[in-house]
Amino acid sequence: MVDIIYDASSRCWVLQMETSTYCIELGEDDSSLQHIYWGPRVALVEALEMAHAPKPPVVAFESPTGMSREEYVPWGGMRFNEPSLKVEYADGTRAIEWIFDEYAIERSEVGQTLWLRFRDREYPLVVTLYYRIYDGHDVIERWARLENSGGGGPVTIEQALSADWQLPRRESYRLIYLYGQHMGETQIAEVMLGPGKVVLESRRGATSHQFNPWVALDPDERATEEDGEVWSMALAWSGSWKIVVETTSYGAVQCVGGLNNFDFRYRLDEGAHLDLPVFAGLYSNNGFGGISRKWHAYERERVLPEGPDAVRPVLFNAWEGTMFAVNEQNQMELAEKAAGLGIEIFVVDDGWFGERNSEYAGLGDWTVNPEKFPRGLNPLIARVNALGMRFGLWVEPEMVNPDSDLYRAHPDWVYHFRHRSRTEGRHQLVLNLARSDVRDWMLATLDLLLSEHNIEFIKWDLNRYVSEPGWPDEVGHNPERVWLDHVRNLYWVIDELRRRHPGVAFESCAGGGGRVDLGILSRVEQVWTSDNTDAFDRLRIQEGFGYVYAPRVMMCWVTDCPNFLTRRILSLRYRFHVAMAGALGIGGDLAVWTPQELEEARDLIAVYKRVRPTIQNGLLYRLRLPRAGGAAASQYVARDGSETVVFVWGHSQQFGETQVPLPLCGLEKDMHYADSLNGAIYSGAYLAQKGLPVNLVGDFDSRMVHLVRIAPR
Numbered sequence: 001m002v003d004i005i006y007d008a009s010s011r012c013w014v015l016q017m018e019t020s021t022y023c024i025e026l027g028e029d030d031s032s033l034q035h036i037y038w039g040p041r042v043a044l045v046e047a048l049e050m051a052h053a054p055k056p057p058v059v060a061f062e063s064p065t066g067m068s069r070e071e072y073v074p075w076g077g078m079r080f081n082e083p084s085l086k087v088e089y090a091d092g093t094r095a096i097e098w099i100f101d102e103y104a105i106e107r108s109e110v111g112q113t114l115w116l117r118f119r120d121r122e123y124p125l126v127v128t129l130y131y132r133i134y135d136g137h138d139v140i141e142r143w144a145r146l147e148n149s150g151g152g153g154p155v156t157i158e159q160a161l162s163a164d165w166q167l168p169r170r171e172s173y174r175l176i177y178l179y180g181q182h183m184g185e186t187q188i189a190e191v192m193l194g195p196g197k198v199v200l201e202s203r204r205g206a207t208s209h210q211f212n213p214w215v216a217l218d219p220d221e222r223a224t225e226e227d228g229e230v231w232s233m234a235l236a237w238s239g240s241w242k243i244v245v246e247t248t249s250y251g252a253v254q255c256v257g258g259l260n261n262f263d264f265r266y267r268l269d270e271g272a273h274l275d276l277p278v279f280a281g282l283y284s285n286n287g288f289g290g291i292s293r294k295w296h297a298y299e300r301e302r303v304l305p306e307g308p309d310a311v312r313p314v315l316f317n318a319w320e321g322t323m324f325a326v327n328e329q330n331q332m333e334l335a336e337k338a339a340g341l342g343i344e345i346f347v348v349d350d351g352w353f354g355e356r357n358s359e360y361a362g363l364g365d366w367t368v369n370p371e372k373f374p375r376g377l378n379p380l381i382a383r384v385n386a387l388g389m390r391f392g393l394w395v396e397p398e399m400v401n402p403d404s405d406l407y408r409a410h411p412d413w414v415y416h417f418r419h420r421s422r423t424e425g426r427h428q429l430v431l432n433l434a435r436s437d438v439r440d441w442m443l444a445t446l447d448l449l450l451s452e453h454n455i456e457f458i459k460w461d462l463n464r465y466v467s468e469p470g471w472p473d474e475v476g477h478n479p480e481r482v483w484l485d486h487v488r489n490l491y492w493v494i495d496e497l498r499r500r501h502p503g504v505a506f507e508s509c510a511g512g513g514g515r516v517d518l519g520i521l522s523r524v525e526q527v528w529t530s531d532n533t534d535a536f537d538r539l540r541i542q543e544g545f546g547y548v549y550a551p552r553v554m555m556c557w558v559t560d561c562p563n564f565l566t567r568r569i570l571s572l573r574y575r576f577h578v579a580m581a582g583a584l585g586i587g588g589d590l591a592v593w594t595p596q597e598l599e600e601a602r603d604l605i606a607v608y609k610r611v612r613p614t615i616q617n618g619l620l621y622r623l624r625l626p627r628a629g630g631a632a633a634s635q636y637v638a639r640d641g642s643e644t645v646v647f648v649w650g651h652s653q654q655f656g657e658t659q660v661p662l663p664l665c666g667l668e669k670d671m672h673y674a675d676s677l678n679g680a681i682y683s684g685a686y687l688a689q690k691g692l693p694v695n696l697v698g699d700f701d702s703r704m705v706h707l708v709r710i711a712p713r
Ligand code: DGJ
Pocket: 319, 349, 350, 394, 461, 463, 509, 510, 511, 512, 528, 530, 531
């Protein structure tokens, strides 16, 4: 059980979690909150003892406060590190001096929350720091609430980060993070921290393909996949964000993150408050695999919306086959074939609405195109339902093509500055969703679509980032708030749609994986991982994705060969084996698949359905890393240990070499495991020590092995 304890004599709060402990202390004069400990679980007395450890001496040109290890750093006084919070008061004072006010520990059915309130000594700023922990987990959710308590005019917020995580003192730290691009998301970067700051950020108005708001740090490069200490942080925000990992001049390492302060100002009026996004953190001493499994469990149990599906359904999407040329006839034909394969959700992608025959027109006009669907969408939906599938639809509600009725009617609805260009990306502009009229239009339009059709799945896309974020009518009235309010209104629209249409599942897509983060994951069932559907490239994308995000949210399609991007030709089985590592979809043009391919696909989908609870909801072990080259392998173990699924994806065979057996993880040594496909039986000890025999042959060969636990023979 997790627990939060306050010890009055040492003025410490101790957060006891599943396998870790976190300890903080009220600083001298009640004017700061100090970090004491974050690491493996220790007894309460041990945590409290650490608060008595001598503080390092203050060096010249620094102050005791500036050198202390603050949990949240209000800019003011002699502080030079990255501040958590920087404001300007109405009279021009720009320094915060706060004092502790009160705290509470609140218990719920699933965990506990500690909040601590600080107030500025003079000005009407109240800051409440939150720490929430959950039974069975090691994640600490941290965020802050900023309030203007009134009587002193508005408070202008210049930087408002969610939390400052202090790492224990070590010789050095390795920082692991995810970077990428369109068609190449979630690549893994590793750097050794030196003096100075590493700033990871998005200034794009959305999470971004370029960096994902997640980091992991291990001391002295000691962690491996399954061993060693790792601290990891992830931000729940889908707009511009910033994570700063700073090694101070006196050797402390801290990681602070939240809303990006670039081009940002937010006026907090009297009586108003602002809740900052969660910046979650966790500790594991089971290496990178350990943190991944902890993030996955947290997402499954505490982040993802509660939906009707215990597992994600198998989906079909014809985008790569039909592109914009969708019509009732070709979708009907595809639906027949998809149903024959065992598909569970049939999705119509881009092209079904307005004058949307290419990228150039139609975005914003969310009415069914009468040439393509003369009878509307309902006959197709009825057929899809009659075939036993749910119907899903693609939308990109935040965007508008200049060639659209919406833009012709509301040219002022897009972000723009006076006398400046409106730069188009993919021939589209971004609607100013911070505007309440745009927000209300969006909700009404999508609500109508969902009310008039039996749509049970929405793929919500975004195919360019925010540029020229002007709002001419609001000049002088804090138009910079668009960076925040666009995302808040996006969340509001999705939340409201979910409330009105509880049977609809959502997928977050932004030209692939441009909007994947814990914030969007709390309101969608899954995400589109990447527009790159080449199975070999996907291994690297999926590897990085899995460091933080759970396999059940990772939508993976099997598409046609040669791949449209890489021209690579891979066997259908290999493509399936890569896509089966997450939530499976088929994105190929079934109209051109041969009867043999359709039969093989049907069989593999049936196998996937049998094993998907273990893949989607089990424990992931990365046995051989794709980025290491050679054959890659992953293993999934059911949480009750009853079965395990192994994928091995070969690269190329040279000199007639054979693979060494693959030692497995997470099995019981005294039990036996039967291969459900060929009947072979192994002991757990054998699989852990000697390893699973895998004989891949040639190039891009692959295997899936499904082992079921049985009593020892
Ligand atoms: C980008 C998405 O990632 C694709 O899957 C597809 O939906 C296109 N947009 C449609 O325009």
